[in-house]
Amino acid sequence: MDIDIYESMTKMSLSEPERSEISAQADRLVNSFAALESINTNDVDVLFTVLDIKNVFRDDAAIKEIPKETLLSNAPEQYDGYFQAPKTLE
Amino acid sequence: MNYETVMGLEVHVELSTETKLFCACCAKFGAEANENICPACMGMPGMPAVINKKAVELGIAASLVTNSEITPCMTFDKKNYFYPDLPTGYQITQWFAPICKNGWIEIETSEGKRKITLKQIHIEEDAGKLVHDNRIGASLIDFNRTSVPLVEIVSNPDFRTAEEVVAYLEKLRLLLSFAGVSDCKMQEGSMRCDVNISVRKVGSTALGTRTEIKNMNSLKAIAAAITFESQRHINALETGSEVLVQETRRWDDNIGETFSMREKEAAADYRYFPDPEIMPIEIGDDWINDVRNSLPETSYDKYARLTQELGLSEYDSKIITGSKNLSDIFDGTMKYFDNPKEVVNWIIVELLSIAKGDNKGEDDVKIDCRKFAEIMELVDNKTINRNIAKKLLLLIWEDDIDPVLYVKENKLGMVSDTRLIEDTIQLVLKEQSNSVEQYKAGNDKLFNFLVGQVMKKLAGKADPKIVNSLLADAIKKDDM
Numbered sequence: 001m002d003i004d005i006y007e008s009m010t011k012m013s014l015s016e017p018e019r020s021e022i023s024a025q026a027d028r029l030v031n032s033f034a035a036l037e038s039i040n041t042n043d044v045d046v047l048f049t050v051l052d053i054k055n056v057f058r059d060d061a062a063i064k065e066i067p068k069e070t071l072l073s074n075a076p077e078q079y080d081g082y083f084q085a086p087k088t089l090e
Numbered sequence: 091m092n093y094e095t096v097m098g099l100e101v102h103v104e105l106s107t108e109t110k111l112f113c114a115c116c117a118k119f120g121a122e123a124n125e126n127i128c129p130a131c132m133g134m135p136g137m138p139a140v141i142n143k144k145a146v147e148l149g150i151a152a153s154l155v156t157n158s159e160i161t162p163c164m165t166f167d168k169k170n171y172f173y174p175d176l177p178t179g180y181q182i183t184q185w186f187a188p189i190c191k192n193g194w195i196e197i198e199t200s201e202g203k204r205k206i207t208l209k210q211i212h213i214e215e216d217a218g219k220l221v222h223d224n225r226i227g228a229s230l231i232d233f234n235r236t237s238v239p240l241v242e243i244v245s246n247p248d249f250r251t252a253e254e255v256v257a258y259l260e261k262l263r264l265l266l267s268f269a270g271v272s273d274c275k276m277q278e279g280s281m282r283c284d285v286n287i288s289v290r291k292v293g294s295t296a297l298g299t300r301t302e303i304k305n306m307n308s309l310k311a312i313a314a315a316i317t318f319e320s321q322r323h324i325n326a327l328e329t330g331s332e333v334l335v336q337e338t339r340r341w342d343d344n345i346g347e348t349f350s351m352r353e354k355e356a357a358a359d360y361r362y363f364p365d366p367e368i369m370p371i372e373i374g375d376d377w378i379n380d381v382r383n384s385l386p387e388t389s390y391d392k393y394a395r396l397t398q399e400l401g402l403s404e405y406d407s408k409i410i411t412g413s414k415n416l417s418d419i420f421d422g423t424m425k426y427f428d429n430p431k432e433v434v435n436w437i438i439v440e441l442l443s444i445a446k447g448d449n450k451g452e453d454d455v456k457i458d459c460r461k462f463a464e465i466m467e468l469v470d471n472k473t474i475n476r477n478i479a480k481k482l483l484l485l486i487w488e489d490d491i492d493p494v495l496y497v498k499e500n501k502l503g504m505v506s507d508t509r510l511i512e513d514t515i516q517l518v519l520k521e522q523s524n525s526v527e528q529y530k531a532g533n534d535k536l537f538n539f540l541v542g543q544v545m546k547k548l549a550g551k552a553d554p555k556i557v558n559s560l561l562a563d564a565i566k567k568d569d570m
Contacts, residue, residue, distance in 0.1 A: 009170075009172065009359055010172050011172050011173075046186065046364075048165045048186075048187075048364045048370055049364070049366065049369060049370060051369065053369045054163075054369050054370050054371065054372050055369065055371055055372055056140065056141070056368075056369045057140070057141055057142070057143035057146070058114065058140040058141065058142055058143065059142075059143060059144075060107050060108050060109050060142050060143065060144035060145075061108065061109065061114065062108050062109045062114055062115065062116040062117075063114040063115075064115070064116070064126075064128075065128065066128060066129070068124050068125055068127065071124070071127055071128070071129070071132065072124060077228075079223075079226060079228070079230055080123075080230070081122060081123045081124055082123050082124065082221065082230035082231055082232055083124070083174075083230070083231040083233070084226075084228045084229070084230055084231075085174045085220075085228065085229045085230075085231055086228065086229065087222065087227055087228055087229050088173065088174055088220065088222075088229045
């Protein structure tokens, strides 16, 4: 697996030891799925779900259960009612 | 060398629901930061996404008004991307089986009528809002908009001119707002448009290098961005001044140019996969018919009704049916005061000019229709005259007064006592004898001056028509 693509997609920079560790893990994972590729699926419909349940809906009625302060307090950093994150401007 | 511009549009429209797409948080625009959030739209583990039925119904309505083929069994998928505006790390959207495909919309430009074909419409959740704060060197996140329901309307590359794009967006706005799908306010971001643009030599069928322009929040900005970007492409091809790359570009309205944002990630990078939490949704004919039968009058049907049945002018009808909001005010007021010409006049002449003074556009005008109608009723039954009525409208706009009560409390009712008006006229004729003589000598303009003097003495509370006629009689008698 090309670890550079993984880094760019997740917007993370990894150290060399991390790169080799994750690279090895990812290779094992991808290889274990490779067995699926040997199966011919040409005439098989895409399976979206194994459950026989359809049309599960919710009514359009607003509920507010947890105050904003409680939800914000869970964040490592907050500022003036906002969640604070490292600068992400691209 | 002659070039033609080829464009396709992706239009995001926020659905007019009370709540978000996959949780019961309020979805209204304008709340304080992070006021409308819960563990589900914050992406906390173990919070299942349960879809809002109204959003699906509005999606069906959008499919119907765009002549699209509705998918009998639609599904939702996860689109992976890492950016803090979506805390789950993916957006729930429709990739494999969107709600509808192959629609079309007819547009009209100076070149005539044309069909614009649609590839598909899909339902998806919106992302949150990031504020990049330089003072604290961090990004601030507001999750209010996270998971607000949208439809994305994807056209085929059918557009050739900015005029066609603007006509299409106008038409889409009318179709969707009258169907109750969305309020389609570009300034508030409830309707957003990305333009995919490329140029090619006339006669060529191959598409040129494509760029995507984002961040335009008015029709004017969209037209300007298209003109700039197509010229940039042509210059690059003609002079070799730069190499065109497939990328996303941001329109800067102040500078009037587009700027590169990032190279567009290839579709495969999003690693779409079926969302295992959201069960497939079957949309049968019965459901489609129910939605079809509950669709309100379109702006085009309404235009026909206003001009043909109610006898309103084409000009007035166009203004009223050009905005869902004005159209609602018209209908709402007509319920209480059934005189279409009068109602339209009050909306277009008086209400819109007050709104304009307050920097409010046609879609932002708000008025209590019952009170609005009461003013017209008070004029109609000659309780007050038009000038006082205009003042009352301003008072409703500013302070939400009750017009009937206000007229009573401030004794603004018209003087209906003819004797009092006649006596006042005699007083004015005496006081203004010079003006009366000049009027008789042929200075016709002074008649209005004399009317004004009488009105002033009656504190503006008489019917000017009656004053006019009584004054004319009095001057005539004076002559004899």
